[in-house]
Every structure is written in C-alpha cells, then in structure tokens.
Amino acid sequence: MELVKRVSRMMAPLLLRKGLGLILLLLAVSAVSFMLIHFSPIDPVQAYVGADMMKVSAEQREIIMQYWGLNEPPLKQYWNWLGAVASGDMGTSMIYRRPVLEVIGERFAASLALMGTAWVLSGIIGFVSGVLAAMNRNTWIDRLIRWYCYTLSSTPTFWIGLLFMLVFAVWLGWLPVGLAVPAGVTSDDVNLLDRIRHMLLPALTLSVTGVAAIALHTREKLIDVINQDYWTFARARGERGFQIFWRHGLRNVALPAITLQFASFSELFGGAVLAEQVFSYPGLGHAAVEAGLRGDVPLLLGIVLFSSVFVYSGNAMADMSYRLIDPRMKEGGKS
Incomplete structure (x- = not known):
C-alpha cells in the first residue's frame, strides 16, 4: 500500500x-x-x-x-x-456517412492487433539481436546483424510489403494477398485463424522494418557497458555469457531500449499506413489515406487528433516506465 x-x-x-x-x-x-x-x-x-x-x-x-x-x-x-x-462530437464522415468516432473505433480495432503484434515482435527481436551483436562484437554474428539492420533502415516499408506479398502470397501461396478477412465470406463465417492469416504479412512487414533501430541502439549501449571497468572486473572473477549480461548488462541497456520502443509509436503508425495500403488492410491508416484523397475533412481531422494522442501516449508511457523501473530518476535530475 x-x-x-x-x-x-x-x-x-x-x-x-x-x-x-x-x-x-x-x-x-x-x-x-x-x-x-x-x-x-x-x-x-x-x-x-x-x-x-x-x-x-x-x-x-x-x-x-x-x-x-x-x-x-x-x-x-x-x-x-x-x-x-x-462537446464530444467529432462530426460525420463524408465518405462512410457515419459518426467519425464510430469509424475510428472500428478501424482502430483492426489496426491495434496489427500494430500491437508488430510492436511486440520488433521490440523483442530487436533487443535480442542487439544483445547478440554486442556480446559477439566483430564476429560474423555481429556483421550479419548489422548488415541486416543497415539494409532495412534504407528500405521503404511499402517495398518490403510488396516483396513479402510476391514471395509468400504469389510464389509460395502460403498466405493471402491482402484484406483482413477472406473475400466473399460473411462475418459470421470468419474465424480467428482466418484473421490471423490475413494479418501475418502486414504484421511481418512492420516487424522487420522496426527491428533495425532498437537492435543498433541496444548494441551500442551494451558495447559501452562492456567497456566499463566493472564489466572487466566481473570477467576477471570468471563471469561469462548470459550470467554476466544478466547481472551487469540487462538493467543498463533495458531502460534505453524501453524508452526507444515506446517512442517508436510515430514510426509504427506511419509504417502501418503504408503497410495497410499495400495489403488493402482496412485499418486506421487505410482510412486516413481515403479521407485525404476524397476530402473527408471531419474524418481526416479526427484521425489526426487520434494519431496525435496515440503517439503522445507512447512517449508519456516511456517516461513513466523509466521512472517506475529506475527509482533514481527524479524530475530534473540525471540518471
């Protein structure tokens, strides 16, 4: 209490x-x-x-x-x-002839599963990749991870999406080409497995493009820790591998990684707009493009406000999580 x-x-x-x-x-x-x-x-x-x-x-x-x-x-x-x-009234959408809040709520429900999956996967994969690269610095593992990150950092999201669609949907036929549910099927006949299969390609596109920043950042932070005297002293005592990282590296690299991950909400939302357009996924980003191209002012302004709240909330949660994880963080102080 x-x-x-x-x-x-x-x-x-x-x-x-x-x-x-x-x-x-x-x-x-x-x-x-x-x-x-x-x-x-x-x-x-x-x-x-x-x-x-x-x-x-x-x-x-x-x-x-x-x-x-x-x-x-x-x-x-x-x-x-x-x-x-x-007063709580954001107007009526000129495209859908429905209240803006209702359209945003429906579309965000579809985008939330997509962005949430991509956010978790990119954070976990990026953090683990950065740790592996730093712990195996200047080896083939480090070079491979850095090559992967540098390549993805310079690759547009829509191009990755088109490439995945060509390989996994057209050539291999493992996954559907687009949409959120099978075409020509009523909502009562759509099950959870169908929704997951249609979400895999856009979620995979967002995940692989979001790995680079967190991986490279984590690698540099952990290398700074490895160069410290207390890390050298721990190695002299016989600590190796996961043990030394758990005791002396995790806390120092986890806090910056959490902050960067929460701060990536803006990039995640921007990437979702492109991914949803490529795969015709009926999410909030797809609705934003439609509203902009068709002059739906109420819906476009509503999406702008909602996306601003979404991104700002990510930054606020990063600040709060930093202070909860590390009690030494004070207002105006230095860590």
Whole structure:
C-alpha cells in the first residue's frame, strides 16, 4: 500500500504536465491540419459527389456546401468544429456517412492487433539481436546483424510489403494477398485463424522494418557497458555469457531500449499506413489515406487528433516506465 502511494505521488506531477502538454499539442495540430486542408487543391464537394459532379447544378452545390458547413469562413468552420469536438462530437464522415468516432473505433480495432503484434515482435527481436551483436562484437554474428539492420533502415516499408506479398502470397501461396478477412465470406463465417492469416504479412512487414533501430541502439549501449571497468572486473572473477549480461548488462541497456520502443509509436503508425495500403488492410491508416484523397475533412481531422494522442501516449508511457523501473530518476535530475 505504501508503495502504491509513493508511486502515485511520483507520477501525479508528471501526469498533470503530460495532460496539459497533450491539450496544447492537440490544439496546435488541429489548427495546422485545418489550415493545410483548407489550402489543399482537393475540392471537398467534388470528392463528395464523385463522378456525378457534372450533373450537379450550382444550387445543388450550394446546398451541399451549406449542409457540411463549407460555405462558412475558414476561421468560423474551425471554431464550430472545435466547439463540437469539445462537446464530444467529432462530426460525420463524408465518405462512410457515419459518426467519425464510430469509424475510428472500428478501424482502430483492426489496426491495434496489427500494430500491437508488430510492436511486440520488433521490440523483442530487436533487443535480442542487439544483445547478440554486442556480446559477439566483430564476429560474423555481429556483421550479419548489422548488415541486416543497415539494409532495412534504407528500405521503404511499402517495398518490403510488396516483396513479402510476391514471395509468400504469389510464389509460395502460403498466405493471402491482402484484406483482413477472406473475400466473399460473411462475418459470421470468419474465424480467428482466418484473421490471423490475413494479418501475418502486414504484421511481418512492420516487424522487420522496426527491428533495425532498437537492435543498433541496444548494441551500442551494451558495447559501452562492456567497456566499463566493472564489466572487466566481473570477467576477471570468471563471469561469462548470459550470467554476466544478466547481472551487469540487462538493467543498463533495458531502460534505453524501453524508452526507444515506446517512442517508436510515430514510426509504427506511419509504417502501418503504408503497410495497410499495400495489403488493402482496412485499418486506421487505410482510412486516413481515403479521407485525404476524397476530402473527408471531419474524418481526416479526427484521425489526426487520434494519431496525435496515440503517439503522445507512447512517449508519456516511456517516461513513466523509466521512472517506475529506475527509482533514481527524479524530475530534473540525471540518471
């Protein structure tokens, strides 16, 4: 009980500061996004109507603009939208004709399984690879892992996705080409195994591209530890292999790795957008691209806010986990 109270006292100022920072961030991001959308060359009415735009009269166009509030000055549009968001209403999607929150919730549920799987796999594989490379420095294992990381760091996510699709779906036929469920099958007939099979390729794409940063970072941190005097003294006492890493290396490299892993939420979300486009996976990233191309302002702004909260939460969790794991971390202090 005392531990819980101590943790609460330590986290309360941090949570308050992070909450205020999140509010300011959302205001800034929403204002900049709204301005960029306003100056975008995409005509929201034409994107809304589609191929039948030539059949729409000037009066009908005015009615559509009035219905969606597009005839108002930009500043008033933003103020009206901001007031609606403050009351919990993010508007209605122009593409799906459904509430924005409902569309985001449905699409994020699909993306969460994809990004969560990729996040865990990339973190574990990257950390283990970095440890192996550092513990076997300048050997063929180290060179192989570094070659793998440098190659993936310079490879676009969509190219990796296309390559995996060509090999595993087209040539070998082991996995489906895309989508989240089999085509032509009702939702009642889709089982968990079908969903996992359709998620494997996009999750694998995100995983292998996310390994490089955590592996190289962990390798450099562990090499710094190996060069310390206490590591040399431990080796002189006869400690080797996993024993010496567990006693003297794990704690020193785990904290930076955790921070980097949580801070990778932005890259994970950006990679998910590309992976979902390649595999036609109906997640939040796919919805963001559709909203941008078809001028769905309410949905696009809603996704921008949601992604900002997602990335900011990852950074906040990194800070909190750092302080929970290492009690020596104090506000304004040095580790």
